[in-house]
Amino acid sequence: DQQVKQNSPSLSVQEGRISILNCDYTNSMFDYFLWYKKYPAEGPTFLISISSIKDKNEDGRFTVFLNKSAKHLSLHIVPSQPGDSAVYFCAASEETSGSRLTFGEGTQLTVNP
């Protein structure tokens, strides 16, 4: 039962262009969503989050959009930089879970110079 899905295992973009990573979820109880970035041989690093009461959150080059009716969120990175190349995980939690996160499978982003 995969409650959080990232359907694209990989994405390749040119430096300076926009990267869009997508995530779908099935559990309507999820009310907090996060994106983590992971480099090889390191643990995931928190990137940006959004509460279900919002539909957009922005932090510098990173913007997360939430469409609750579609149970879909996306991460936009603009402009993309080679240092953004990493695996990106979408994660979700529900208020009653004690902050337990449910992760998607991850998307490998490659930004080409």
Add this chain to the structure above:
Amino acid sequence: DTGVSQNPRHKITKRGQNVTFRCDPISEHNRLYWYRQTLGQGPEFLTYFQNEAQLEKSRLLSDRFSAERPKGSFSTLEIQRTEQGDSAMYLCASSLEAGARYTFGSGTRLTVV
């Protein structure tokens, strides 16, 4: 603040042996989590502690797995009678009491041969 520290970084063991991993969280964080990540998948929740209390365990945590956090500081995860299916990256994370913005450690990679 030295981040979340996990030891060892790598462990190779023979099937049937017991292994123990250690996690030292960020000192002021009172929540500590264990996750497991296999190739091509996102991290999967195993268990979490608030201070020394183990508040939730996943059904993934079979009877062969046990976790402790005896003084509410570091934690250990023990796997008894290891099986090849236990081969994975074991990630520890910590957070402040509220919210789900974890800080992850670099993980312990277990290989059961």
